[in-house]
Amino acid sequence: MKPSKWIRYSISITILAVSAVFWIILLFDPGGIMTVKHCHVTLKGPSRASLQMILQMNPISDLMIGWTLMVLAMMLPKLIxxxxxxxxxxxxxxxxxxxxxxxxxxxxxxxxMGFFINAVIVGLNLLLPNSYIPAIGIGIIAVIWQFSPIKQKCLNRGHDHVTLAAFGSEADRDALMFGIMHGIWCVGAGWALMLFPMLLPSGHNLAMLAVTFIMISEHMEHPRLPVWRFSFRLKLLRVIFAQARINLKTTLNIN
Structure with a gap:
């Protein structure tokens, strides 16, 4: 039986509220889990000792906790x-x-995916500590990827809604596989955008907010032919402006 409009509304509010909680945790950054602590590289350049030191200062468990919080904060609204x-x-x-x-x-x-991305982050911070060069490089890649047909194909497949079994283990399997496949296409579409904020020596919170806005906006767009296309897919911004105009007209008419 189809859920009522109230249930659909409740789903939206609940997911957005949970996402907001994770955002609050990220912004407070307890224990500095969202920033990579740098170590001094030896005069001979990156070495095994430097790698061991940076891993001691940035345990893999802390990196993965920070990554998981980031994923939940940024991605949950896309799952509504x-x-x-x-x-x-x-x-x-x-x-x-x-x-x-x-x-x-x-x-x-x-x-x-976070294990691979964190390995890249640690490696680049070892080679170029406190440098904006890695962020600039992945930013250029992200822009190119943004307009590529592969990205559009991933976005298109992210709109697929598979048939779900009704009962038992088949229903569990279908729901789980639906999530896995949705995640795979989402990773294909957004891996570069997700990596960019993590490489910034500072300002990563603002970058995460901007990336979240972009990723939610592009998820709202209808599927398109996967070709090279210069488009920023800012549907969310258009929706916000349209809603603001409606509210403004309503307010003026009331007054």
Whole structure:
């Protein structure tokens, strides 16, 4: 049975609230888990001793906790539509569990990706500590990727809503695989954008907010033919401006 508009609204508010909690944690940055602490590189350049020191100052567990928090804060709003779809296609007794399996599968893909991204971050910080060069380099790659047909194909596939089984282990498997595949296409679309803020020596919080805005905006766009196209996909900005104009006209008419 289809959920009511109130349930769809509740899903949106709940996911946005949970995302906001993770954003608060990120902005307070307890223990400095969102920043890579630098060590002094030896005069001979990067060495095994330097690598051991930077890993002691930045334990893999701390890096992965910070990465997971970042993923949950930035990506949860993008999952509102898929979770609503799961609620529409599932029996009432299974809706919440299926949604959790979907989110778990989706997050697991980004966590696996996080090991590779954190390895890149540590390596670049070892070679070029406190430098903006790596961020500039990945920023250029992100811009090129932004307009590529591969990126558009990943965005298109991110709109796929698979058929979900109704009962038992088949329903669990379908919900989990739905999350995994959604995560894979999301990683394909946004890996460069997600890496960019992590490479900035400072200002990464502002960069994360900007990247989140871009990624939510492009997820709102309709699928397009995967070709090279100069488009920033800022639908969210257009929606905000349109809503602001409507509210302004309503206010002026009332007055």
């Amino acid at each position: 539509a898929p979770v609503q779809y799961i609620y529409e296609c599932s029996f009432k007794s299974r809706r919440f569990w299926s949604a959790l399996l979907f989110i778990f599968g989706y997050t697991a893909v980004w966590i696996v």
